[in-house]
Amino acid sequence: MITAERKPLSEIKAMIAPYRKILVVGCGTCVAECASGGEKEVGLLSSALRMDAKMEGREIETKEITLDRQCVYEFIEQLSGLVNQYDVILSLGCGAGVQAVAEVFPEAYVVPALNTTFIGETKEAGLWVENCRGCGDCKLGYFAAICPITRCAKGLFNGPCGGSKDGKCEVNPDTPCAWQLIITRLDESGRLNLLQAIHPPADWSKREGKGPRKIEREDQKT
Amino acid sequence: MKAKSRLERVLRSGHFAVTAECGPPKGAGPEMIRKKGHILKGFVDSVNVTDNQTGIVRLCSLASCALLKKEGLDPVLQMVTRDRNRIALQSDVLGASALGIRNILCLSGDHQSFGNQKEAKGVFDLDSIQLLQVVRGMRDQGKILGGEELSEPPELFIGAVANPFADPFVYRVIRLEKKVNAGAEFIQTQCIYNLKRFKEWMKLVRDRGLDKKVYILGGITPLKSTRMAEYMSKQVAGMDVPEEVINRLKGVPTKEQRQEGLKIAIETIQTLKEIEGVHGVHIMAIEWEEAVPELVEKTWLYPRPEV
Numbered sequence: 464m465i466t467a468e469r470k471p472l473s474e475i476k477a478m479i480a481p482y483r484k485i486l487v488v489g490c491g492t493c494v495a496e497c498a499s500g501g502e503k504e505v506g507l508l509s510s511a512l513r514m515d516a517k518m519e520g521r522e523i524e525t526k527e528i529t530l531d532r533q534c535v536y537e538f539i540e541q542l543s544g545l546v547n548q549y550d551v552i553l554s555l556g557c558g559a560g561v562q563a564v565a566e567v568f569p570e571a572y573v574v575p576a577l578n579t580t581f582i583g584e585t586k587e588a589g590l591w592v593e594n595c596r597g598c599g600d601c602k603l604g605y606f607a608a609i610c611p612i613t614r615c616a617k618g619l620f621n622g623p624c625g626g627s628k629d630g631k632c633e634v635n636p637d638t639p640c641a642w643q644l645i646i647t648r649l650d651e652s653g654r655l656n657l658l659q660a661i662h663p664p665a666d667w668s669k670r671e672g673k674g675p676r677k678i679e680r681e682d683q684k685t
Numbered sequence: 686m687k688a689k690s691r692l693e694r695v696l697r698s699g700h701f702a703v704t705a706e707c708g709p710p711k712g713a714g715p716e717m718i719r720k721k722g723h724i725l726k727g728f729v730d731s732v733n734v735t736d737n738q739t740g741i742v743r744l745c746s747l748a749s750c751a752l753l754k755k756e757g758l759d760p761v762l763q764m765v766t767r768d769r770n771r772i773a774l775q776s777d778v779l780g781a782s783a784l785g786i787r788n789i790l791c792l793s794g795d796h797q798s799f800g801n802q803k804e805a806k807g808v809f810d811l812d813s814i815q816l817l818q819v820v821r822g823m824r825d826q827g828k829i830l831g832g833e834e835l836s837e838p839p840e841l842f843i844g845a846v847a848n849p850f851a852d853p854f855v856y857r858v859i860r861l862e863k864k865v866n867a868g869a870e871f872i873q874t875q876c877i878y879n880l881k882r883f884k885e886w887m888k889l890v891r892d893r894g895l896d897k898k899v900y901i902l903g904g905i906t907p908l909k910s911t912r913m914a915e916y917m918s919k920q921v922a923g924m925d926v927p928e929e930v931i932n933r934l935k936g937v938p939t940k941e942q943r944q945e946g947l948k949i950a951i952e953t954i955q956t957l958k959e960i961e962g963v964h965g966v967h968i969m970a971i972e973w974e975e976a977v978p979e980l981v982e983k984t985w986l987y988p989r990p991e992v
């Protein structure tokens with residue numbers, strides 16, 4: 464999923480300060496899973512903003528709505544008829560959601576309530592970890608399904624570096640050395656020979672070669 | 686054919702090589718490099734110049750190497766992949782050769798979060814093994830990455846590092862082999878204080894026949910004090926300073942600890958000379974270049990051979 468964290472209330476307040484009527488829009492997919500932008504968080508943020516305004520003697524009006532997916536136009540269109548009734552859209556979607564809403568309603572003023580962070584997994588309740596950088600050229604098959612680009616601090620393809628000690632990364636002792644994990648898993652499954660090959664330099668053009676990437680598929684076009 | 690580096694000639698003629706390290710200043714003045722060069726000249730075969738080590742901005746390795754070359758020393762250009770992408774790396778390789786620098790040491794580099802530019806973007810476009818392969822291809826095939834031909838290939842003796850004290854231990858030798866296969870011709874190791882572990886590592890190296898394929902120079906850093914030993918043991922990643930070494934320093938008065946540190950280094954060098962497959966020593970006397978001539982003389986490695 465795409466993970467995100469809510470911005471500090473002070474930052475959100477500063478962005479919406481000029482406005483009285485606020486449409487608070489959540490997303491029911493990734494950011495709901497990581498408990499930052501789902502229906503529950505939309506409700507919590509709205510009431511926090513209202514409460515805060517009241518304490519300061521201001522009056523604001525909020526309307527809460529959570530879309531199934533804030534990055535897909537057909538869901539965003541549910542906001543039609545609502546958008547023009549509000550001064551600002553406070554989006555609790557990821558960066559893609561914020562931009563998609565603005566794309567559908569270009570006349571609206573859309574601001575983010577979240578900081579989008581990474582593609583990751585839910586490790587345990589309340590813990591999400593990054594494990595994919597979306598490099599566009601997945602090599603997990605060679606690395607025991609542990610991504611060295613994401614999980615090694617140096618992104619080494621032919622690791623580990625000299626800073627791997629007792630299974631920990633020198634950069635952050637709370638982080639396991641990705642290469643120790645790769646080697647252990649390959650060793651335990653009798654595939655250590657996979658590491659004898661020298662991995663050639665990555666093709667970063669698949670990640671950032673010519674600006675924003677797009678996927679275009681004729682078979683999906685209507 | 687361009688002249689080979691002194692380091693290459695010494696190693697290829699079977700002598701026990703001695704290299705040292707020179708950390709450039711945090712400033713634009715060339716004097717400090719020249720001064721360090723003069724202390725080392727004649728006592729070592731070659732001098733490594735670190736490349737913004739621990740991620741701290743310093744006078745660049747390439748310029749420092751050129752300064753040392755002018756003073757008649759044989760510099761080893763350390764090049765890390767942390768700060769430059771493949772375009773800059775290959776360009777600097779050509780520049781180094783054009784300036785008459787004949788040795789290169791390929792490393793990934795200390796992570797930027799350790800230095801004084803913690804907010805920097807770590808490049809790591811290539812890793813150290815890929816850089817070795819690229820430099821080897823430039824020299825031997827006269828081609829840059831992607832296959833385009835160079836008008837003139839660089840002439841460089843190509844090295845890499847190995848840390849026998851990092852984990853996972855058994856994999857360390859496999860990784861060394863990868864470096865050799867990628868093109869490393871000489872290896873300089875992390876500082877050796879734990880001789881037992883180093884000997885075990887060397888045995889694995891010999892078992893794979895790697896000592897016949899690559900020249901291995903054991904790393905030596907004389908300890909100045911108990912404090913330094915404890916700092917290195919606890920704070921420096923990938924460093925293994927056993928308790929008995931720390932205790933040995935503790936056992937002498939503070940004033941004599943430098944002398945004791947030198948004694949330990951001398952004994953370590955003497956031991957390394959006897960280990961099969963060790964072809965030299967790399968002395969990293971951190972801000973203590975004056976120690977190098979004494980270490981070299983007291984281990985009967987002076988004078989350096991004519992090659």
